[in-house]
Amino acid sequence: MAEYRRENDDQKALEAAEAALQDPALSVEATCALAAIYYRAGALGYAIKMLASLMESTTYPNDIPEVLAVLYAQAGCLSDALYLAKLATTEKPAHDVLDYFGPSFPKFADAFAQVSAKPLMASGMSEMNAGNLDRAKFLVQQHLIILPNDVEALDAYARILTQLGEITDAIGILRSVSTLAGPSATLLSRMGHCLIQVGDFQEGLACHHEAVARAPTSAPILGAAMADMRFFDRPEAAATGIPDTWATQLASAAPKTVRTAPKYAGASPVRICYLCSSLDSDELRGMVGAIARSHDRSRVTVVGFGKGEAEGQNNQWSRGAFDLWRDVSSLDVTTMGALIRGEGIHVVIDADGLLAPARSSLFQRNTAPLQVSWLHAPVTGRAPGNYVSFSPGSGDMGEGRLALAGGRYCLSGSTGAAPVASPAPMESGETITFGVELSRAELNPRLAMAWGRILQAVPGSVLLFRDTGMFGDQASIDRIVSLFGNAGVSHRIDVVKGGDRAEFAANIDIALLPFPSANILAYGEILCGGAPVVALSSSGSGADMGAFLTQAGLGDALVAADVAAYVAAASALAGDKAGLVALRRGLPERLASVPSFSAKGFARMVEDAVIGALGQLQA
Template sequence: MSAVEARFGAACRDHEAGRAGAAETGYGAVLAAAPGHPGAAGNLASLLCAAGRAADAIAVLTRALRAAPEAAGLRASLAALVAESSGPDRARPLAEGALALQPDLPEAWFHLGNLLRSHGERAGAERAYRRATRARPDFAGAWSNLGDMRAEAGALAEAVACYRTALGHRPDLPQPRVNLGEALKAQGLAREAAILLQDGLALHPDLPLLHANLLLTLHYLPAVPPPVLARAHAHWNRRHAAGFRPDLPVYAHARDPARRLRIGYVSPDLCTHACASFILPLFGAHDRRAVEVVAYALSERRDAVTERLERRVDLWRPLSGHDDAEAAALIRADRVDILVDLAGHTAGARPLIFARTPAPVQVAWLGYPDTTGMPAIGHRLTDAWADPPGPSDGWHSERLVRLPGGFLCFEPLAEAEPGPARGPEEPPTFGSFNNLAKLTPQVVALWGRLLRAVPGSRLVLKSGALADSWTRERYRTLFARAGVGAERLILAGHVAAMNEHLRAYHRVDVALDPFPYNGTTTTCEALWMGVPVVTLAGTHHVARVGVSLLNACGLPDLVAETEDAYLDIAAALAADPARRATLRTELRRRMLAAPLGDPARFARTVEAAYRALWQDWLATADPA
């Protein structure tokens, strides 16, 4: 063995043992003697990246390539680093150059796939990931990313197979496990997703995202009671968030109880998203004499809804380029008086920003159907229908602030008019446009009873996941076991145009709210389009949103306390075309007469709550 290789071996041993300084010195000595040594250059670049020194890693690879211009592996590694620092346009020639030198290099295909994906070239990215897996069948990262591409294309069964292949080769990888859980939920397999994520938590106890996904998934399971959910959220806080909160945060805010307040809203969903229908009206109706509105966007995604939202705020701050500590520092520098979390533990949320208490008053609202589990967020906006006073207060780490008239205000994302009432000669048609994770076996069993009780009736299910043939067949099988033939099911996938999505309610007579995880946007859209919704009242917020929305519209008679009552209400509506015709014309008017459809009225209610919270803080905070 040469002296260079002996030195390289020693550096590798230092690297594996965690002796980073010794490893860096050793790799440097190897490169001084052999500037194009691919192993030393690649390993040193990896070590530097792990230490947050990406620029130094790029310099190492660039020097090595000057000495060994035909080292395809180094060229591929450099492509990945350049993509992160300078963007895909500069990185793509490097990846393609690596493939010109070595056409079967799996890492180069993988990096090229990532570059194409970042450019929105999905077909090319998928081909690149497939080439990577053919060249190296155990390439778990490529299988995982290929699963993402299939999931985005609506091929959920194929995505699940890719994620399972990735985990078969690398059970320790968190990303395919997280994404597999999402794919299983989309197929309606929430219990399987929860088991998978629970197993993953044992492997990755310090990964907040995986733990948060488990929390959300638990809400779909009827067997998980509210006290267990509360303990699970408190556990998330202890494991991931409790250590960030300073004992005595100092805020340089003018302590005037009546002054104009700066309100910051933090969300990854400031775009075409279910939550936008509730964010838009509040942003637009805030009294700018009383409050200044700052929107903190957690996602880089922008579309026409983003532009509508941006026009309705005083200040728009993107946070996607900042880590949690930087984002919290920016918010603190903005001197936000009240910071509102709109996402909780949902996709793209950043609860660890709030763990750092960048604002004196922190509030949860809208996007998550439960407590955050974080004492750093002191309050949660709700109402007495969704969270009746009593046990629900003990299930929250936040103090519940119950808004009179309801905790939501709705604005549709597109224009569409209710269709004509369907006549008695047409078969009664029930419908649900909720995501399939909410359609548990218990829901299917009850809806099966309903369809059997109403002869000739049909059921429309509309969800993006139903574009997947395996998922469609699964639901046909579930309903067949419930005594409902496939000919009575209408299974529809995603509709790109929002107005067409709303017009899909024209063929629905009665909308069915799932349980225990109720609809929110879907319920509002159904009511807006003149379709009555039947809900089953549960014990806690996630199972009582339907109660809130229907009571807000003056429709308590559509709220059932038992499964038998749910069947009776839905069957009675199906048998009463005259009442359905009346509701088809009246429901939108009812919504507009309630805070649910009156943004100005709702905004004044929210602002009054904010003012009270601010004054409470002034009364209890230490002026020093």
């Protein structure tokens, strides 16, 4: 093993060390070699854990305390580093372990001179903020190996797991934090979000209520609860009282003196600023980037207020999309408002909405002549402020709303792939296959009952779940069986893994859009893949899909105003096999006929809407 170290061949050293671990006579040497390999790989926690395990023996190598003193200093563990450095002075000089770490391994005095507090966790948080979640998870994990009961680190680890979609693990960590430090408002808020994400709606709602009760004036706490209201029907969300509490608190926290909004004097090109620092999926970031990239620069200049440097790895989606980029991730709402004014912005378009709850009061500050709420708006209620909201549909939408005829989402996504016509699977068989893609938070009892009614109305039909990693564990499978067992159709549900959405669309006859919340961009891909989508227009996501399908001339067949009509529309389409075949064959032409289907067309729709609104302000 030592010879491989001298040759800088860690792979061969690793193989030799792993083999030597099985030999009691060589296990100490192998452990030291593995610790050195972990150290050079950046796994400081693993290295410390392995060497510390050897000190439990009375015959550990003499230079282990010296090496561990350096490692603990590098990990920011001051007391451990000092104790081991003192212990090292009582040992005879040796290089049994030091030789494995090599000549570049620092002296204790040098490592001690650079001690900082929780460096692994700090680096992990920096990586998380930069969007490098796997690296962030690794670094905080190393910290927790050394300090397993560090509440701050456990909380940070849970946040990273949540962003990675490892929700069940995050809940376990949060419960550990609650046991160690007590349930703070912030912890309860995060717990509420995670529980709702796995479909435990009432437990999650109870946590949100308790968080709000403990911090009733906190914009992030209230905003996080409001963001989760999208998984509830409007009456259910309103009944929680959270929307009223949120709006009241925002109104009470409004600036005492509000400046008059800047005047638009007809300048051209119009300066549009997109607020896009908190977009939470690659699909969403890709869509916003594609739209911003497609704007007509003779009409508008496009500014992006985002997170991190434009050249950062996590901002590849923004390349070539914005004429100017500002990192606003660390700015408070007052400073951001001043920056918008300073940049001479004419139109602010908020794509973050409730994903950035601390910024909910921005539009109370009259930062630009026209302020527009675009995505992630409240499902019920309205934040106070001088702004208008993009709304799906056409015609005069009333005061405070700007119509987007094709809905608020560009359904060709970031790729702009042309829609295709694919044959219905039932053409080669008798079974009608319905298809869905959703998260655990989007699967609710009312939805399962509606889908159960559809399956009962279409004899022999099956419902195919496209699993994106959400339904792989036994608890999720048990929940599906329970929900659909209540509707008497659990034996007609199947979960499929692998394959892209185009492949999924080709293997189903009809897609069913979940309600009240759905990943509408995923269903845009399914539409492009050739499968018609049935939507409930009275729900949040369904309103956008309904507006698009109506503009495509498919409203009568695919768009329903209530749950009964939703069930009837899906059942009728499944029963009209000739009509279904014809609809699928003509689907590409129908989709392409909607101007806002492409990113370029969507950008023109936005330009027309905001320039028209600016003209009305000027009149």
